[in-house]
Amino acid sequence: MRLAIVFGGESFEHEISIVSAIALKKVIFCELIYIFCDKNRNFYLIPTPEINSKRFSSGKYLNDTKLTLKQGGFYFKKLFKESRVEFDAAINIIHGADGEDGKIAALFDFFGISYIGPNIEASAISYNKFFTKLYAKAIGVKTVDYEIVSKDNRNISLPLPVIVKPLRLGSSIGVSVVREPKEIEYALDTAFEFDDEAIVEPFIENVAEYNIAGCKIGDSIRYSIIEEPEKELILDFEKKYLDFSRTAKVYEARLTEIRHEEIRKNFKLIYEPLFEGAIIRCDFFLIKNKIYLNEINPNPGSLANYLFEEFNSLVQDLAPSLPKRKKITVEYKYINSIQSAKGKA
Amino acid sequence: MRLAIVFGGESFEHEISIVSAIALKKVIFCELIYIFCDKNRNFYLIPTPEINSKRFSSGKYLNDTKLTLKQGGFYFKKLFKESRVEFDAAINIIHGADGEDGKIAALFDFFGISYIGPNIEASAISYNKFFTKLYAKAIGVKTVDYEIVSKDNRNISLPLPVIVKPLRLGSSIGVSVVREPKEIEYALDTAFEFDDEAIVEPFIENVAEYNIAGCKIGDSIRYSIIEEPEKELILDFEKKYLDFSRTAKVYEARLTEIRHEEIRKNFKLIYEPLFEGAIIRCDFFLIKNKIYLNEINPNPGSLANYLFEEFNSLVQDLAPSLPKRKKITVEYKYINSIQSAKGKA
Numbered sequence: 009m010r011l012a013i014v015f016g017g018e019s020f021e022h023e024i025s026i027v028s029a030i031a032l033k034k035v036i037f038c039e040l041i042y043i044f045c046d047k048n049r050n051f052y053l054i055p056t057p058e059i060n061s062k063r064f065s066s067g068k069y070l071n072d073t074k075l076t077l078k079q080g081g082f083y084f085k086k087l088f089k090e091s092r093v094e095f096d097a098a099i100n101i102i103h104g105a106d107g108e109d110g111k112i113a114a115l116f117d118f119f120g121i122s123y124i125g126p127n128i129e130a131s132a133i134s135y136n137k138f139f140t141k142l143y144a145k146a147i148g149v150k151t152v153d154y155e156i157v158s159k160d161n162r163n164i165s166l167p168l169p170v171i172v173k174p175l176r177l178g179s180s181i182g183v184s185v186v187r188e189p190k191e192i193e194y195a196l197d198t199a200f201e202f203d204d205e206a207i208v209e210p211f212i213e214n215v216a217e218y219n220i221a222g223c224k225i226g227d228s229i230r231y232s233i234i235e236e237p238e239k240e241l242i243l244d245f246e247k248k249y250l251d252f253s254r255t256a257k258v259y260e261a262r263l264t265e266i267r268h269e270e271i272r273k274n275f276k277l278i279y280e281p282l283f284e285g286a287i288i289r290c291d292f293f294l295i296k297n298k299i300y301l302n303e304i305n306p307n308p309g310s311l312a313n314y315l316f317e318e319f320n321s322l323v324q325d326l327a328p329s330l331p332k333r334k335k336i337t338v339e340y341k342y343i344n345s346i347q348s349a350k351g352k353a
Numbered sequence: 354m355r356l357a358i359v360f361g362g363e364s365f366e367h368e369i370s371i372v373s374a375i376a377l378k379k380v381i382f383c384e385l386i387y388i389f390c391d392k393n394r395n396f397y398l399i400p401t402p403e404i405n406s407k408r409f410s411s412g413k414y415l416n417d418t419k420l421t422l423k424q425g426g427f428y429f430k431k432l433f434k435e436s437r438v439e440f441d442a443a444i445n446i447i448h449g450a451d452g453e454d455g456k457i458a459a460l461f462d463f464f465g466i467s468y469i470g471p472n473i474e475a476s477a478i479s480y481n482k483f484f485t486k487l488y489a490k491a492i493g494v495k496t497v498d499y500e501i502v503s504k505d506n507r508n509i510s511l512p513l514p515v516i517v518k519p520l521r522l523g524s525s526i527g528v529s530v531v532r533e534p535k536e537i538e539y540a541l542d543t544a545f546e547f548d549d550e551a552i553v554e555p556f557i558e559n560v561a562e563y564n565i566a567g568c569k570i571g572d573s574i575r576y577s578i579i580e581e582p583e584k585e586l587i588l589d590f591e592k593k594y595l596d597f598s599r600t601a602k603v604y605e606a607r608l609t610e611i612r613h614e615e616i617r618k619n620f621k622l623i624y625e626p627l628f629e630g631a632i633i634r635c636d637f638f639l640i641k642n643k644i645y646l647n648e649i650n651p652n653p654g655s656l657a658n659y660l661f662e663e664f665n666s667l668v669q670d671l672a673p674s675l676p677k678r679k680k681i682t683v684e685y686k687y688i689n690s691i692q693s694a695k696g697k698a
Binding site for chain 2: 018019020022023024026047048049050061062064065076077078079105106109110111113114115117118119120128129131132133136138139142143145146158204205281335336337338340341342343344346347
């Protein structure tokens with residue numbers, strides 16, 4: 009099997025995508041091809057043995073093979089011939105904008121590339137935290153209270169402390185905890201640097217958090233273990249950066265069988281059928297004995313490989329069983345019948 | 354001003370997009386460029402004076418200039434040089450799949466093309482009728498009851514008569530009215546030919562329907578007149594086809610000032626800020642003196658030009674004031690600092 013890892017993108021998380029992509033080399037054992045989307049959204053084929061983060065920061069990748077996206081895949085020129093980069097499926101590991109907002113999904117759908125990652129709808133729902141709330145509620149998954157603020161309406165009515173997040177970033181960038189009224193303005197300004205809208209939620213001190221990942225293969229979901237991640241108020245960018253290169257396995261959280269099943273059940277409700285084709289991680293809170301969805305990560309750091317017992321086989325089983333797109337047949341039935349009626353056929 | 358009309362697409366509504374695109378020639382008076390997306394999703398530059406529907410049904414367009422989408426726009430080769438097709442903005446007039454499901458929006462966003470049309474989020478919300486329901490409810494716009502059925506769960510609990518629609522098509526394709534229990538199976542089978550899920554709603558005989566279109570330019574929304582369309586149970590494809598070529602003006606519905614304002618208010622709630630950049634048409638029902646959203650058409654047939662008093666100036670005012678995208682600056686701050694800490698910088 010040959011998989012193409014697509015990473016980079018015009019995203020605030022461009023750098024952590026590079027780290028994430030390189031980490032996958034340690035946990036997927038088949039032929040890997042690396043396709044880099046640079047900050048100008050040009051694609052390059054990076055020689056796998058030579059991949060390292062400095063190749064990108066130094067601009068050395070600019071000497072690598074430039075690719076063009078066209079019907080059927082990525083193409084490159086060699087003398088007077090155009091060749092396609094051959095692979096069985098792509099892995100979308102672009103974090104944040106481009107990768108998680110539906111752009112890469114749409115590009116791959118349009119150009120006929122089979123991929124591991126969220127589709128357009130799944131991206132739109134998980135990238136916009138307001139839509140995530142609506143979706144979760146509709147399918148019966150609890151979420152904490154929230155309100156949406158915007159540059160024009162900066163009024164927060166939830167009692168402090170609250171957590172303020174840009175509405176659309178898939179990371180801890182631009183996120184602040186507000187404990188005192190005087191901190192509100194700064195928190196909003198910070199969030200509005202990244203988006204015109206922000207979401208405000210109650211901040212719950214020392215809330216228990218549980219992370220679970222999984223994906224559907226055939227008729228059933230393969231779940232990861234459930235991790236209780238180490239408490240960090242908010243991951244700063246540097247910690248997040250390290251977090252995204254994780255490949256060391258973690259310990260399973262101590263949970264009763266009932267709680268364990270409840271978390272899986274909530275994951276399944278969220279996953280099916282919206283996220284089919286993707287390996288996602290859901291982060292849940294446990295508040296007063298009830299499970300609440302905190303966040304859906306449709307492209308988690310290094311695909312949350314560290315949560316799975318058998319990550320390599322998970323990826324290699326998923327790649328050949330990705331959702332098939334239905335080809336729509338276009339016929340010129342009506343135009344032909346009208347032409348024919350006009351005597352022009 | 355030079356506008357590029359992008360039409361066709363791999364869509365069940367491919368043909369009506371052609372009709373829609375040709376109709377725009379009669380109502381937009383500036384330089385128009387026609388870019389055709391054929392059923393294989395290859396792009397062609399069609400000579401504007403020679404455009405007619407037969408060019409596409411006969412395959413004659415295959416001799417026109419083939420285009421490649423790359424950073425900055427559509428390009429074509431001429432001898433050994435590559436040139437860009439120059440225009441101020443594109444108009445996405447692909448109906449249904451590709452045009453209304455977020456693919457074209459994503460392509461244009463990714464490749465830096467300014468366009469009139471729904472963005473990725475707006476497409477995802479309006480293309481999926483379940484998401485439209487969630488969105489309408491959240492912003493305070495009423496919709497009629499509904500339930501979602503799927504190939505695995507064909508159970509309808511709403512009382513008959515009901516109307517069954519594929520969850521994701523932006524047209525009357527695959528839609529049936531069910532009056533008798535014996536008609537249920539056929540209606541579901543019809544819908545499931547087009548989507549794995551369907552939405553079921555009460556069918557209300559002779560319900561009053563009002564259509565309104567509009568778009569935001571600067572700080573205010575420019576509304577069309579409100580039309581009470583002629584009653585047709587469901588437009589069949591041929592009628593729809595004719596409908597999409599409409600350019601003759603229509604008469605305004607007779608409404609009280611209060612009702613008129615109420616319909617505008619509902620339109621505004623739906624439009625802002627999700628649909629900014631698009632000219633959309635919303636179809637409302639009036640049931641027991643209350644306004645309900647029936648459908649959002651983010652790319653209505655020939656852009657609902659026939660509803661506007663001043664369609665030409667609407668388009669030419671909108672094109673230069675389309676939402677600007679924020680460029681994300683990618684810096685290699687963390688990679689550089691890590692390299693430097695390792696003594697490799």
